Each structure stands twice: as structure tokens, then as C-alpha cells.
Amino acid sequence: MPIVLVGLSHKTAPVELREKVCMPDMALPDQLARLKSPPVPECVIVSTCNRVEVLAHCPEAHAGITAIKQYLAAGSGIAFSDVEPHFYTLAGSKAIQHIFRVASSLDSMMVGEPQILGQIKNAFAAASKEGATGVVLNRLMHKAFSVAKRVKTETQIARYAVSISYAAVELAKKIFDDLSEKTVMLIGAGEMSELAARHLMDHGAKRLLVTNRTYSRAVELAEEFSASAIRFEDFTDSLIRTDIIISSTGSPTYILGHQQVKTVLYERRNKPMFMIDIAVPRDLDPAINRLSNVYLYDIDDLQAVIDTNIQERRKEAEKADEIVLAEVGTFERWLDSLDVTPMIVLLRERLEQIREEELARTLPRLNGVSKKEKKAVEAMASAIVNKILHGPLQALKAENRSDTRDQLIEILKEIFQLEQTRKGPPQKP
Amino acid sequence: MMLKIALGFYLLSTVACLLYFVFPKKLLGRTYLVSAVVGFLCHSVALVQDYVRAGHLPVTNFQEGLSFFSWTIILIFLLLEFRYRILILGSFIIPLAFAALLYPALVSYETKELTPLLQSSWLGVHVTLAFLGDAAFALAFAISVMYILQEYQLKAHRFGATFRKLPSLEILDGMNHRVITIGFLLLTLGMITGALWARASLGSYLQGDPREIWSLITWVIYAALLHARLTVGWRGRRTAIMAIVGFAVLVFAFLGINLFISSYHYPERF
Structure with missing residues (x-):
């Protein structure tokens, strides 16, 4: 039974299409019930804003893939021929590799973003609740989670900040070791600057000062952050106790110049300052960066940091792909061993059956033997069975090439007449 | 062995x-x-x-x-x-x-017989203090190199492979200050013991020996560095550069005098 995967993602389909195919979490139970059918007995539906994928374990790959494609197209309400070119279909090790990569966030639009793993866990929880997963998919999904964990701990893929606000925190931590004694000043308002301030506070910054041209707005923001508001006219007075400045006002000119900061630095006895200028046009005179112990970053500088971090994440993704490949190998070996297991069970059953029959026939005929002697005869029968089993079992377990293993299984079936055991007692010679 | x-x-x-x-x-x-x-x-x-x-x-x-x-x-x-x-x-x-x-x-x-001049219990104390001071300055040198590397990256907004490996500026600057303070104390004590020893055996605190002169020069450099930090809050890059210069002078004093200049600090060439 092959594992197959059919889907479309940000790599193959435009958002107009994805949003039609995509399904909300709460619809998953119904959707799984609709999809589950004889050609697709086991399935998991992963649906996020960037991808819709169906992972399935089907008795026959082609029939399964067709059924899934039709199901996805039908759900979208778009003509099959219009959706079909956007699907990718993967089977066997490619499908396994793909789901491992998706779970490890290697296939994400922003490589290394952490949400996808949670989304896949939800998808799996929904599927297993609906009884849509069996031994193979359960194992596969759990393996995908553990691969994602390995990738996260063994590579640095998620360690590089890829948003302005996280980049600010990352830089702050290389200037100041410990933010717990540091004061942050937020000048002006704006989504990005507020987010940066929030992240800095989350990372332990001691105090936040908020200022705005409109004082009431500063007070409002200060309440939201449990910070203190200061009047815009007086903000320079507070610079002496400010370690980190985040500025994003709508001012057409610089609100802080080289000379002012020079004076502040002197008063601060050169304690370092980190300034983040998110405003366009800029708020802080770029000449400030020439002063010792001041580190000024404007929006482009931060964007450059993020760009290099994205490069770093790509490098780490290569390492992650090696981990994924190794794990695909492990999983396939397990899948292969599933092929051997029923054979081992059959063989053991067959021999046990012979043993029991022969004991049942022989023991009553033995007259005048003690219990102890009967035990000995039984033990001997068991020992013979085990000795005979030993060779074939070793051979089965040791054989890891699937074609020669299949040959071996055929031979064993023939020698021990295993197909017949299912139907009834073997013919006596 | x-x-x-x-x-x-x-x-x-x-x-x-x-x-x-x-x-x-x-x-x-x-x-x-x-x-x-x-x-x-x-x-x-x-x-x-x-x-x-x-x-x-x-x-x-x-x-x-x-x-x-x-x-x-x-x-x-x-x-x-x-x-x-x-x-x-x-x-x-x-x-x-x-x-x-x-x-x-x-x-x-071979370890030679000590000249009578050096046969004194001062030897161990004086030399140990002086060397420990020098070693502290060597560490300050290493920390300063790390600081300069890290500071450049943060200042120029150019991040290389070392950015993540090196600690924060604050930690480096703090460590540097501590090590230099310790080194300075040890060097000062080393010089005091040396002067007392010279006074006891040679009659005066200072002999005008090249090693003494150069030690004084290093001492002045580190003293200036610490003084600037205490008074006007010199820190960071300037301190790091000073520490690197100080160590360069110190290495010159150590190697240069050993190899080229006669000094009673090194009896084999005296």
C-alpha cells in the first residue's frame, strides 16, 4: 500500500485559487468524512493559507490520487481542468519526504516559521479523531513531528530574526547583554514600532517611556503598555536615562541631531545607546551613528539584517534537508519491515499448529508415562519448532533488499504451504 | 619532559x-x-x-x-x-x-646559578606579581580584539560569521574593565616590590634599567585608561584600542629588552 500526497501550495497556485480550495479547521471533520472512501481509506487533510494537501495511504496509488484530486476540485467549485495543473502529486519516499519538509517548515514561504508545525498537528488530531488514520499514517505523522523537532534543535533555522521587531531585539542583545536594567523610549506611534517595543519589553526591558506629539495619544499608549508617558517637548530631557530609542514619527525633519546626542552621551558617561529609526522620512540624523557608543539603525539597515538572516536560514535549511533525508530512510525501513511481519506471524502460526496437532495425537497414546516425562516431550516439540523457525526468521529480518526479500517470502510460502493455512488445515501428505 | x-x-x-x-x-x-x-x-x-x-x-x-x-x-x-x-x-x-x-x-x-644580586626572597614575590599583571593585560588584549570585532559589525551594520559567536558589547566591556583593573593592581604591586627590592639591594628605588622604564610606560598607559574611565566615562572602543596598544608596548618591553637590550632583569645577557 503506497503513501501518496496531493496538494497545491504557494509554490504552485496563486492565492485566488488557494483561498477557494482551502478549508477552515472547523470544517475538517465533515471534509474528512467526505474524502474517506475505499480508494482513500486513510487520509490527513492539511489546510493553511499557504497550502492545501491531502496525505493518504491507499491500496492503489493511481486510484487514490484521482479520487483526492476530484475531491479537492469539487470542494473548490472550480472546473477540474482549471485546478488540475496546479496540483502536485507525490508517492512513496517523495511523499514522505514532502510531509517531513512541510512539518519542519522547510517548504514554508518564510522558511523556519514556527506556525506550520502546530497547523499540521491540528490536521492530524482532526484526522485521527475522525478515525481516518491507521498504523502507517499515525506512525508517519508522529515521525514528521519528531523530525521537525530534530530540525529545530539541531539546526539554527529558527534562530535568525526575520522581522523588524525581532531583528531589533537580536541587535539589542548584542549591544546590551541583559535588558533587565534598560529603559526603552518609544517616540511616535505605529504598528511596527509598537511591536518592537513590545518585543523588547517581553525580553525583559525594565521600563518603557512613551512620547507623542499629541500628548493624549502618548498617555493612551502608555496605559496600554503600562509605561510612562512624557511630553514630546521634553523628551530630550529623558534621553539621559534612555538606553534604547524606537522612533517613528511623521516629522519631515530630524527630531534628534548629532550635537544633541553628543551632549546626552557626555552626561550619560558614554553608556551605550541603541537607536532604531523606523520613520520615513527619517527621525534621527544619520550622523549620530558616527558617535562612539551609539548604534543607529534605520529601516533599511534593519531590512538588510533581515535579508542576511534569510540567507542564513536558507543555509540552515540545507542541513535540515539532510536530516529529513536520513529520517525518510528510517521510516521506509520501518515500512518495509511491515511487509515481513505478517509473513513471520504466518510462519509461526503454521508451525505452532503442527506442533499442537502432533502433541494432541501422540500424548494420549503414551501409556504409563509420568507427568514429568510428558512435560519433557512437550518441551522437545517446542524446541524443535523454535529451531526450525530460527533460520527462516533470521533470513527474513536480515534481508533488506525488497526484491530478494519478496523472493524469499514466496519460497517460504511454498515450502511451508502457507497460503493454505488461512483457508483450512493443510492436506496431510 | x-x-x-x-x-x-x-x-x-x-x-x-x-x-x-x-x-x-x-x-x-x-x-x-x-x-x-x-x-x-x-x-x-x-x-x-x-x-x-x-x-x-x-x-x-x-x-x-x-x-x-x-x-x-x-x-x-x-x-x-x-x-x-x-x-x-x-x-x-x-x-x-x-x-x-x-x-x-x-x-x-639550563637553569644557571643565581647571581648574588638576585638571591633574595623578593624574587618570587616581585616576579609573580609582575607576570600575573602582564597575563591580565594579555587577557584584556584578547577581550579587546573581540570587542573591536563585535563593535565594528554593530557600527557598520555588516554582520559576519563572528557576530553570533561573540558575546555582547556590554559583557566584553565589563570583562575588559575588570581584567585591566586587576592587571593594573598587580603591576603596581609588582613595581612597588621591585622598587623596595632595588632599594634594599642596590640602594635606590629606581636604577634606570630599561625594563623599569618600559614598565613605567605601560603603567602610565593603563593608569591613563583607568583614569579616563573613572572621570569622563571612557569606555568601549577607545578603551579596547588603548588596551591593545598597552599590550603591544608590554610585549615589546618583554621581547625587545630580552633580545636586544642589556638589563639586570635578564642576567644571561647582563
């Missing part, structure tokens, strides 16, 4: 710490630290053996001086390492200690 074993461990440590700099794996970090500790213990045994054999601290010729310097560097490094736990520091200082030990460990030398 012991000295060669110590050199072997320092070599292992140097290789491991340089590799650690490139590939920051825990195992490499641990390898270099453990081999540095083992090397240090062997080095200590070698020093004790020499001490017992000679009957005084083995610091009376160039090789012995280098060996003792190397030992004090590792000592101060290990103290810092156990206090701050900044493994990357080793990559900047272990190779220096290893290089300093190369000559004394590989080229054999």
Missing part, C-alpha cells in the same frame, strides 16, 4: 579552540577547555620541579620567563572562564599561551 607534555595539551587545546571558533560545537569547546586544564596542571608540575631543582622561582632566563608567562596567561584565562563561561574567549588567548611555550618547551636550557 613535563613541559613538553604540557605543550602537547596546549597544542590540542589550540587546535580544538580554533576549530571551535569556526564550528561552535559543544564537544569542541569542552575538548579545548579540558585539554587546557590538563595542560595547565602538567605545566604547574613542571614549574614545581624546576623550582625544587633550582631552589627559587624558575624565571631567571628568557625561556623560563616565557614559560612562566604562558602559565600565568592560562591561569587568568581559566579563572575568567569559570567566572564568565564565555567559551569563545579561549579561541583568542589559548593560541598565544601555546606560542609562548613553544620556545621554552622545545629548546632545552
